[in-house]
Amino acid sequence: MIEVADRLKNVEEYYFSKKLREVAFLKSQGKPIINLGIGSPDLEPPHKATMVLQDSLLDEGAHKYQSYQGLPELRTEIANFYRSRYKVNLSAQTEVLPLLGSKEGIMHISMAFLNPGDEVLIPNPGYPTYAAVTKLLQAKPVYYDLIEENHWLPDFIALERLDLSNVKIMWISYPHMPTGAKATNKFYDEVIAFGKRHDILIVNDNPYSFVLNDKPISIMRYRNAKDVCLELNSLSKTFNMAGWRVGMLVGNYDFVQAVLKVKSNMDSGMFYGVQKGAIEALKCSDLWYVSLNSVYQQRRELIWKLATELNCTYDEDSAGMFVWAKLPPHVKSEEFTDLILKEHSVFITPGTVFGSNGEGYIRFSLCASDEIIKEAIARV
Structure with missing residues (x-):
């Protein structure tokens, strides 16, 4: 019997590799999944x-x-x-x-x-x-x-x-x-x-x-x-x-x-x-960065609204293309995100993906259009 190397025994497949297969399967079954989990930019590169x-x-x-x-x-x-x-x-x-x-x-x-x-x-x-x-x-x-x-x-x-x-x-x-x-x-x-x-x-x-x-x-x-x-x-x-x-x-x-x-x-x-x-x-000029952040600022405000609808809190002084939100007390991250995926067809990343100190938090991606985020808000 051919066995894999010992080094693989302590390493799991990357979370998003597994989860996106699940999301793709749900889509193939006709579920209208909204993906707010992964940070894959949906905007165009510089022309x-x-x-x-x-x-x-x-x-x-x-x-x-x-x-x-x-x-x-x-x-x-x-x-x-x-x-x-x-x-x-x-x-x-x-x-x-x-x-x-x-x-x-x-x-x-x-x-x-x-x-x-x-x-x-x-x-x-x-x-x-x-x-x-x-x-x-x-x-x-x-x-x-x-x-x-x-x-x-x-x-x-x-x-x-x-x-x-x-x-x-x-x-x-x-x-x-x-x-x-x-x-x-x-x-x-x-x-x-x-x-x-x-x-x-x-x-x-x-x-x-x-x-x-x-x-x-x-x-x-x-x-x-x-x-x-x-x-x-x-x-x-x-x-x-x-x-x-x-x-x-x-x-x-x-x-x-x-x-x-x-x-x-x-x-x-x-x-x-x-x-x-x-x-x-x-070589992009300052205008590129201003335009990029204008889009993300608008999306972030919508995600903040979505987080509020889910009874979460968040830091408005954060940076990057995610919103890290704190769940209400005693709510488990993975249970919560699985429930949101099942009941509302919205995929959000549980904080535990990033370590034990992520328990009690979830992460939203800003890599979705205003219309998609508004649809997520309407669903919840």
């Missing part, structure tokens, strides 16, 4: 980006293997983007690495820096892929608590009490997914100092900083960040290009080169046309 992609198909060499490090002009535009939008100076030659989506980067970073048995600090609640990748590499997740009373920020006093001798990586993500919490200057200074004290690589996953957030921040802007930090970013949310799979990794040369060693053995470069389109997207 010029799609036009450049189309035009590039006729360029000489467009269909050949591409550089593992991406086109030089893409790396340059990523560096320009960081300089203009975050006030961060990066070397396009040595401190920027385009990725096939930032989710790929989570695996590549982990493979570059973790040995079996190493420990990884993972936020609870947080993006489930951090823990899944850690387990796949036979390293050990060490969850650190994020709670509403502390504004969904780490408690560094509690972290210092832990045995950190085997910790190699700490994952952070601000604006935070799933809660939308924004980090402070003090937090970035503290987390960098924490990484330096304990020789821990701090990785900031930063795909939501331009969605409903008037002060986008990169951890790379802070003193000593390049000594202990890497940052992942993405065009998926900012430019509605999730299916294009364009991400980026930035940090100092040594860290980036370590990840490149892994990446260059895992893929054969990003499609040329996608890179050309990404370059154009990164």
